[in-house]
Amino acid sequence: MNKELYSPEKTMAWLNNRLSGIFPNVRRLSRRELAVLKGEYPDLLQQGEPAYRVALQKCLVDVLGRALSVRAGSWTRSLQETDLPCLMVSPAGQISLVFEFSPTRGWGLEDVSSREYVSEFPDGAEFCRIFDPGVGANGSFSAKKLFKQALRERRRVFVFSALAASMVSFLALGTSLYSMQVYDRVIPTQGYSTLIVLTIGVGIAIFLEFVLKLTRSAILEAAIRDVDSEVSHGVFKRLLTIRLDQFPASVGTLAAQLRSYETIRTFYFAATLYAIDIPFALLFLCVVFFLAGPVLVGIILSFVVLAVAVGMLSRTQIVKHTRTGTASSNRKLGLLVEAVEGAEVIKATGAGWLAQIKWGSLSQDAISDDLKVRRYQELASFASASMQQLSYTLLVASGAFIAITDGTITMGGLIACAILSGRILTPIGMLPGLIVQWAHARMAMENLEKVFALRNDNDTCNQPLVPERLHGGYELEGIRFTYAAGGQPFSIDKLEIKPGEKVALLGPIGAGKSTLLKLLAGVYAPKDGRVLLDRLDIQQISRPHLSEVVGYLPQEVRLFAGTLRENLLLGMSDISEEQLVAAATATGLMPFISSHPQGLDLTITEGGNGVSRGQKQLIAFTRLLLSHPEVWLLDEPTASMDDGSERSCLMALRQMISPENTLVLVTHKPALLNLVQRIIVVTSAGVVMDGPRDMVIARLQQNHQAATGPVNQDVKDENGGERHVVAQGGAE
Numbered sequence: 001m002n003k004e005l006y007s008p009e010k011t012m013a014w015l016n017n018r019l020s021g022i023f024p025n026v027r028r029l030s031r032r033e034l035a036v037l038k039g040e041y042p043d044l045l046q047q048g049e050p051a052y053r054v055a056l057q058k059c060l061v062d063v064l065g066r067a068l069s070v071r072a073g074s075w076t077r078s079l080q081e082t083d084l085p086c087l088m089v090s091p092a093g094q095i096s097l098v099f100e101f102s103p104t105r106g107w108g109l110e111d112v113s114s115r116e117y118v119s120e121f122p123d124g125a126e127f128c129r130i131f132d133p134g135v136g137a138n139g140s141f142s143a144k145k146l147f148k149q150a151l152r153e154r155r156r157v158f159v160f161s162a163l164a165a166s167m168v169s170f171l172a173l174g175t176s177l178y179s180m181q182v183y184d185r186v187i188p189t190q191g192y193s194t195l196i197v198l199t200i201g202v203g204i205a206i207f208l209e210f211v212l213k214l215t216r217s218a219i220l221e222a223a224i225r226d227v228d229s230e231v232s233h234g235v236f237k238r239l240l241t242i243r244l245d246q247f248p249a250s251v252g253t254l255a256a257q258l259r260s261y262e263t264i265r266t267f268y269f270a271a272t273l274y275a276i277d278i279p280f281a282l283l284f285l286c287v288v289f290f291l292a293g294p295v296l297v298g299i300i301l302s303f304v305v306l307a308v309a310v311g312m313l314s315r316t317q318i319v320k321h322t323r324t325g326t327a328s329s330n331r332k333l334g335l336l337v338e339a340v341e342g343a344e345v346i347k348a349t350g351a352g353w354l355a356q357i358k359w360g361s362l363s364q365d366a367i368s369d370d371l372k373v374r375r376y377q378e379l380a381s382f383a384s385a386s387m388q389q390l391s392y393t394l395l396v397a398s399g400a401f402i403a404i405t406d407g408t409i410t411m412g413g414l415i416a417c418a419i420l421s422g423r424i425l426t427p428i429g430m431l432p433g434l435i436v437q438w439a440h441a442r443m444a445m446e447n448l449e450k451v452f453a454l455r456n457d458n459d460t461c462n463q464p465l466v467p468e469r470l471h472g473g474y475e476l477e478g479i480r481f482t483y484a485a486g487g488q489p490f491s492i493d494k495l496e497i498k499p500g501e502k503v504a505l506l507g508p509i510g511a512g513k514s515t516l517l518k519l520l521a522g523v524y525a526p527k528d529g530r531v532l533l534d535r536l537d538i539q540q541i542s543r544p545h546l547s548e549v550v551g552y553l554p555q556e557v558r559l560f561a562g563t564l565r566e567n568l569l570l571g572m573s574d575i576s577e578e579q580l581v582a583a584a585t586a587t588g589l590m591p592f593i594s595s596h597p598q599g600l601d602l603t604i605t606e607g608g609n610g611v612s613r614g615q616k617q618l619i620a621f622t623r624l625l626l627s628h629p630e631v632w633l634l635d636e637p638t639a640s641m642d643d644g645s646e647r648s649c650l651m652a653l654r655q656m657i658s659p660e661n662t663l664v665l666v667t668h669k670p671a672l673l674n675l676v677q678r679i680i681v682v683t684s685a686g687v688v689m690d691g692p693r694d695m696v697i698a699r700l701q702q703n704h705q706a707a708t709g710p711v712n713q714d715v716k717d718e719n720g721g722e723r724h725v726v727a728q729g730g731a732e
Helices: 008-022 031-040 050-068 143-152 155-189 192-241 251-259 261-277 279-292 294-341 343-349 352-405 411-429 431-452 513-521 543-549 564-568 577-587 590-594 613-627 643-656 670-675 693-708
Strands: 071-076 086-089 095-102 106-110 115-118 126-131 474-481 490-497 502-506 528-533 550-553 631-635 662-666 678-683 686-692 713-716 722-725
Touching: 008 031, 008 095, 031 543, 050 071, 050 086, 050 126, 071 086, 143 155, 143 192, 143 261, 143 431, 155 192, 155 261, 155 279, 155 411, 192 251, 192 261, 192 431, 251 261, 251 294, 251 431, 261 279, 261 431, 279 294, 279 411, 294 343, 294 352, 294 411, 294 431, 343 352, 352 411, 352 431, 411 431, 474 513, 490 513, 490 686, 502 513, 502 670, 502 693, 513 550, 513 631, 513 662, 543 550, 550 613, 564 577, 564 613, 577 590, 577 613, 577 643, 613 643, 643 670, 662 670, 678 693, 686 693
Parallel strands: 502 662, 502 678, 550 631, 631 662
Antiparallel strands: 071 126, 086 095, 086 126, 095 106, 106 115, 474 490, 474 528, 678 686, 713 722
16 A cells, blocks of 8 residues: 555545545535535644554544544454454554455555555554444434444343342342341351351342442443533524424524433433343342242232333323423423513513513423323322332231241241342333323424424435535526415426526515525525526535535524634634624724724624624624635625625625626625626515626616606716616515
8 A cells, every 4th residue: 555644634535535435324514614624623643653654544434424423343353354444553653444355356556646455454554444334414314213223232231230239139139038047047056157257248249239339320321421522412403404394493492402311311211220120030039939938929019010001001191291291391492582582572561561461371281291290200209209118018917827827938938038029019110100201202392303303405416416516507407495384386397507697686564585595505496496506406515515605694693602713713723813804894894893992802702792783794794705605695794784794795795706607696786786797686586687787676666657757876887877766665
């Protein structure tokens, strides 16, 4: 193989291409995503000792594997044919892919620049098996599969738990047998030395049982942490891939559904441990049968059946009220989020009393259902506890009767059976609580499955396209789009925007201008028809790659908790300080930065609270300039800006947008129309006017004058002169 040590960029790019080619369910990362990963990986490959370079290569595999969702095994010094495909790191720190074994040619190896077959590997080479994640981009992966996969990968933990439970159960027999020996042998013979030996032995058994329980608990805690991390990563990743037109109307309900994975995780572990511990009750039953015969075993089993029956009878009511209670809790969280985000409107309108009434009503519903669940749980628990006490009483009475009548059971044996019956019935007493956990977990799984069932980006293909270059030519054919909440459908029979065209979208409020822009950005998908970008279905182009090429500035700007710098560089990692300052200067954001002592490190709170609407728009506009896309989709980009900021942004746009770039602009400000050569007027019926800018403006002016009389607005023509026009615009 080539002995040259390649840079992390080349190695990552090569692995990105090869792994996405080997596994059909792996999505190839875009250039921007690879650049972000490079920031997590130190560029020290050419430095240090070989052992250090090997460690760095393992780090690279780990970072890239997590980004691609490729599962990797542990690093070993041995390799079998069944372990293919796998990655190899040589002692010198060179990474290669072992893709095949041939009896005649040997092992097939490939690195960044070459491919060959070798009969043996370098001494000290390490291997890491890689697995297909089994999750396609079509969204077929369910929440249940996510949990099962996470638990299956940690089955060794449960095997250890079963072994620990068996040892604990055997040690627990020591207490029962100790009581029997003391009453049957020590007391009648006054064997003090035997008592001392037995006491020391059972003390050691109790200590070992304590240590085993602590060890089992610590290992389970580590497993719970790993499962929680993996599942939460999967759930949040699924959220980020949901297509925007699929998002539920209630943010609070969606948040509650996503958080419910914690309830499921808790139940899975509790149920698994319960299932591990239950079989050992049979062991205790066998011991009771050996000590006292079938009569006492029959008494214990009768009460076990009764306790299970009581728990199962309460299950239906627990599930029913858990379902309604969960729905009420979700609506409460939705109202809470709505009240926090709309606090200004609530105070301005004096609608606090109405929100309070809604909150009180939802709280009463949730509390009522929670209390009913608690009532049925306690009823089952109290019944189980009573049966356990009754079982103990009947067990002692029956055992005493047998001891008196035929003497087949000793006093010590009876006491041992009484202790063992408690250990048998204790798990049964836990059944009502487990049923409540199961009901909550069932509802949580149903809610989570609803989220996983939502359509996601690129859901029509397993391996989305990542074209090297997109020129920005759009074709819309037979488009029909309707929001999930209903409303007037938006439709376009045919529309074409050529690469490099500069187009403005005009129309009344609610006409569908913003919807059309979202369709062009690929964040919405039409119910019927296709949106083609460079003759490729836009839904088949990789979403991360599309975000690099298509710069979309929405009407509603959202900032994220962090610093101003982090918000400006959102999704970008290769922007220098000079580029950042130049963009902020061009858009007029620099005075805002300079006016704060923290500058670019200014703290931005969640949602951008404390920053004016115009400043938010200016920050988002600057961020768009930094990304330098090939296609510019702007929805009312200067709607909240003052005249000075608007002039700066217009000048920056003229400088940044090249003749080859495509621009689609929604605006109601005439000054922005100077950026375009074509205007498309849309209404709820679709495109009603399309043509050169000056011609469309003249027709709009004529139509408006004919209907209501002239309303004049100043627009500069291409020669710098001014004329009066009427433009029908408006933000949606």
